[in-house]
Amino acid sequence: MSKVGVSHASWDTYRDIEISFKVNGKEVKVKVKPYERLIDVLRNKLGLVSVKGGCGRGECGACVVIMNGKLIPTCLTLAVRADGSEVLTLEGIAPEGKLHAIQKALLDTYAMQCGFCFPGVIMTSKYLLDKNPNPSEDEIKEVLDGNLCRCGSYLRFVKAVKLASKYINEGKIFFDESEVMR
C-alpha cells in the first residue's frame, strides 16, 4: 500500500523546457512543461496573480495580457510561446507606488465591484489607449466587448477610458497612489 500523501514515483515524465522572456521589464528564465499554459506559469511560477482564470476558454477576458504589443488570452497560449517575448501584466503597468492613468480613472469613476475582471479590463483599455489615445465611445465598446463583467460596471468602464484618454493627452500618465484615496 502506498503511503498517503506521497504519489507513485515518476509521474512527472514530461520534459522541462527552459524559456526566457521579459515580464514587466524584467528578464526571467523559467522551466515550463510543454503542456503548460502561459496563465499557469505567470500565476504559479512568477507570482503574477493579477492574471485571472475565469473560463479557460478565451471567453471572458480575465486573463489577457499584452504580449509583444498584442492583447492575448493567456489561457489559450502555450507557455513555450512566451520564449523570447515581452509580456506586460497589470503588475507592470505603473512604477512602484504609482497608478497608471486608466487605474486612476477607474477609481475616479468608482467602477470597482468584485474586481475579478479588472486586470483584464485594465490591460484591454491600456492596449486600446496605446493604439488610439483618443478612442470614441463606440471604439471603446468595440475593444472591450470581450471583457465580461458580471457585476455590471460597463458604463463606468466607458467613462474611465475616456477620462484616462484625457489624462494621457494632458501628459498625466502616472499618478501617486497616495493621491487617490478620498
Next chain:
Amino acid sequence: MFRFDVYIPRDLRDALEALRIYGEEMLPIGGGTDLLVLYRQGLVKFKTLLDLWPLRSNLSYVKLEGGLVRLGALTTVEELESSELLKDKRFAGLKDACRTFATTFIRSLATVGGNVGVAHPLSDIAITLLTYDASVRLRSLDGERVIPLKNFYLDKRKTVKKPEELITEVFFSEPPNNASSVFAKLDRRVGHGMGYVAVGVYAELDNRLVKEVRIAFDSIGRPFPERALRTEDSLRGKELSEDNINRAIYEVLPKEMSRINDYRASAEYRIYLSQVLLKRALLEVGRRIGGE
C-alpha cells in the same frame, strides 16, 4: 492523455518532416483558439502539438500581387483587419468578418488558415473567403496542392487536407473595381456572438446589373460553410432590384437550404433569418459598389 509534448520547428520543411514522422499523433496548432478548447473538453487527442507560430515569419502576410490576393495561413484576424488591403471597398466583407470576429483578444491569435481549416459552420473568415472563390494551398513533403475552398470541406471538422499537410496560404483573384462584399451575422445579443446564421455576399455590378454574385452561408444543409449556388444563379445577369432579390430569397434560397433545430434556434427561424440577412447583404453590397 491530457499532457502532451510540443514540437517547435525551425522552418516549414522541419515542420512537414515532423508531421510525417509523428503521423496522426501530432496535430498542428496555429492560434489555438479552437484546438485548445476542443482539447480541454477532451474532444481531440494527440501526443504532440506542432507549434506553427515560429513559421509566422514566412506565413503571415496580406499581399496583392500578380492579380492575386494572397493571405498567409498564419496571418491573424487582427493583422488581416488592420491590413492596407482591407481599406479597399472591394474587400469590405472581409473587413466586416474581421470586425465582428469573436473578441479583441481572440482576433490576435486566430488565424486565416485556422479559420479555414476548422471546417465548422462558425468560421466567418472562411464564409467570406468562399464568396471570393478562394483556394487553399496545402504543402507536404511531397509538394504542393491547391484546392478550391468550395471543394475543401467533407464534413463537420473534416477536410481533404491530409494529416501530413499544412495549409500555407489562401488566395483568390483580385476583384475588379466594380466589386464589393458584405458579411453579416446576428445573434441574441448586441455584443459579440456566434450568429444563429452568417452570410457572406460578393458581387460585381455593372450599373445595377449583376455581373457576378457569390453567396455563402455558415451552412446550407451540411455542417460547414457552403455557397448557395442556385440562389446565386437566380441573380446572375439580372438587375439587383428589390423584386429580384425577393424572388431569390423567397423562391430560390429555401429550395437549396435546409437548417437544423438545436438549442440555439429552430430550423424555421434560421431559414427565415438567412433570408433577412441575405436580403440586407445584397442591398448593402449594392450600396457599397455604388459608393454609398
Next chain:
Amino acid sequence: MSSVSEYYKIVEEVFEKYKDKEFLFVGRHSQRWDSVEKIKGKALYTADFARLYSKLVYVHSVRTKYAHALVKSIDTSEASKYPGVLKVITAKDIPGINDVGYVIPDQPLIADRKVRYVGDIVALVVAEDPLVAREAEELISVEYEPLPVITNPLDVVDLMTLKEKPHVLIHDERGSDILVHYKIRRGDIQKAMREADVKVEGVYKTPFQEHAYMEPEASIAIPEPDGSITVITSTQCPFDVRRAVAKVLGLTLNKVRIVVPAVGGGFGGKEDVANETAAKAALAAVLTDRPALAVHTREESIIGHSKRHPAIAWYRHAAKRDGTLLAVEANVVMDGGAYASLGPFVPWRATVHATGPYKVQSARVDVVRVYTNNVYAGAFRGFGNPQVIFAVERQIDLLAEELGMDPVELRLKNILRVGDETVHGQKLTEEHGVGLEEAVMKAVEASRWFELRREYAEIKGPVRKGIGIALFYHGNSIGVEGADYSSVTLIINRDGSISIRTGLTEFGQGAVWGLALIAAEILGVPPSYFKIENTDTSATPDAGPTVASRTTVMGGAATVVAAYKLRRRLNEVASHILGCDPDEVVIRAPEVYCSSDPSRKTKWVDVIEQSFWLGVPLQEFGYYRAPRASWDEETGQGAPYITYTFGAIVADVEVDIETGLVKVNKIYTAYDIGKVINRIGAELNAEGGAIQALGYALMEELIHDKDGRVSNPNLSTYYIPTIKDTPEIIPIWVEAKYRKGPLGAKGFGEPSFNAVAAAIANAVAHALRVNVTELPITPERVYMMLKSKQRY
C-alpha cells in the same frame, strides 16, 4: 432593562437623532477600502493562494455520465495506481456525514446510491497535477442503472391542480418530489371573480439563469497540526460552510476555520456551492495530509452550482371597470432541479410577493417547488421575486389594455401606500417607509412616459420602439425563513485607525462598506480610517448569512449599536479632557472639540490613548436581531417581513421586427431604499442589477437536453450582456425611511434586479403589440410572436 429591547432602542434613538441632520459620510460618494489593492491586481482571491503551498494537491471531481441513475458499483483501483495520483476518494471514505445540503440534508457530497443530475460527483481524484487527475478519471469505471430523466417540472406536477403525477421518484427517500407548497388565502375569491367586470389570464415562463460570476468556485484546505482544518474559500456564507465541512469531516465547529478572501462575485450563487467545494478540498486535505485545492472550471461551475429557479406561472386577475383590483389567482410551479439548495425559501419569497405591490382584496396563491433532474436551483439576486413580478406586471399591462387605461394610471390606482394592507394583512405605516408612489411619479417624469407611450405607438417601419413600466416590492432580509440576526465588532486601534469585523462577507458589490460609513458617521471619523477585515470564522463574529440584501439593513443596525456605545464612552473620555458636557463633544477626526467652545479641542488619537490608559474599552460588539415576522402557513396571513423596498422601472427599447433583435436604449430605475447609506454601492447595484436583468430579459437561459445534459455550459454559448448590450441607466432615489433600520435604511442588493426584465417585456409588448409571456425575449421568440401575432 432587557438587552433585547436595548438594541431596538439604540437603533431607533439614532434614527431620531440623525433623521434631519446633514450627513458627513453617509449617502456621499466615497472610495471603498479595497479599491486600490484591487485596481493594482494585488487583491488575493481564493485560487491566488495556491502558489503559497508547495505541497499542494489538486482535487478533480469525477461527475456522473447520467442525469438520473442508480450507482451500482464503482471501481477506482486502476485510477488509484496511476502515477501522480495520491488518492481516489469515494463516498465510503467520508469520515463524517456525506451531505452538503444547505437547508435540508438531501445532497450527498459524493453520490453513493444514486445520481440525480449531471453535476453529481461520483469520485474525487487527488493528484499532484490537475492534468494527471483528468487522465486518471478515464480509468475509473462506474456501473450505472439509468432511470427516466425528468427535465420538465410539469412532468412532476400538474400546473392547474398542483397534484403530483406518477413518475419515477428522484428523491425516493422522501416519498415525493414536491419539496414545498406555500399558500395565500384571502377574501372570497369566487365572489370577487363573479363580481369582476374584467378578467385577464395567462401562463408565464421564466428560464434557468446562471450567475456567471467571473470568479469560478474555489477552495483551498490546509490541514492544521492539531487535527483541525483551515479552508480558504469563495463564499457568501462562511459560517454555513463551516457547518458543512465539520459535518462531512466529523469535526466540531471550532476545529474548522473558514477564511474568505476577495470574492469575485456571488449574486446568491455562492451561498451554498462552497459547502461542496470546501468539503471536497477539506476531505482531500485530511485524507492526504496535504494542502488541497478544489477549483471549478467554468463548465463545472455552470453545471455544478445552483441557478435561478425557472417558473411556470398561471395567473388570473380580476378588476372593476374603474381599474380597482378585486382578485388575483395564481398557480406557480418552480423547477428546483435535483436538490433543495435554498429551495425551501425561494418559493416562499415568491409566494409572499406573488400579487405584486398592490392592494388586493381577494387572493388565492399556490406555489410549489418540485425536484427534477436539472441542475439544482437556489438563490439568485431577487430570490423568487423576479419570476412572479414578470407574470404580475404582464398581467397588469393586459388588464390596462383590456380596460383601455394607461398602464401607469392603472398601477397608481392600486399601488400600496401608507395605511394600506398588503395581501397578507400587514398594515403598512409611516414607520415602514413606503415610497412607491413617489418612485412611480419620478420614473414616469424622467422617462417622459406619457409622451413616448403615444409617440412610439405611431412608429411604422422595420424598427419599432416601445416603453414599458414595472413595479415591485421586496421584503427586507429573511423574514420568517430563519433566525434573522447580525453582528459586528468595531475595534479602535491605538493609532486611531479602526477595524471592522463581521461575518457578513464582501463578495463584490461593496455592501459592507456601508457599515464603515455608518460607523464613520456615528463616531465622527472619516471612512479612510476604516479597514474591513476579511471574514474568518475564527476571528469575525457570526453575523448570519450574507444574503437577502441584509448587509446594510441588518449589519448596519448592528453597527449602529456598536458605534453608538463606543461613541458614548469616547464622549465621556473627551468630556474629561475638554472639560465640557459629554453631549457637547464633537468628533471630527483628527480633531475633537466642544460644540459650545470649539477652541477647547484635542486630537482623536489623544482621546484614544487616554481611553486606553483609563481602561475604557476600545472595542465594541454590536448585535441586532430583526423584529419577529409572522406567517400563517394555511392562509399566508401575517407580517412576513420587517419592511419593504419599493421600485418602479421604466424601459425604453427598440425592436428590429425583421430579425427580432431587441435593443434596450434606456432604463430608468426609481428605487425607494430608505436612507441611501452607501451611495456608490447603491448606484453600482442599480446599474449591475439592471444589466443582469437585461440578460434575463433578452438572452440568458440555461438549456437542458432531454437527457438532462446542459447544452450551453460555457460563456460562448450561455450569453450574458457585454458592454455593447449595456443601455443608458438612469438611477433615481426615493428615501422613504424605515425608522427601525440603521439611519432609516432598507435593503437593496436584490431589488436592483427585480422588475427590470418585466419592464423590458412590457416595453417589447408595447413596441410590437404582442403578448410577451416568456423570457428571454430572443430574436426567435419575437419572430414567433409576430408570426402568430397574438393580439391582445
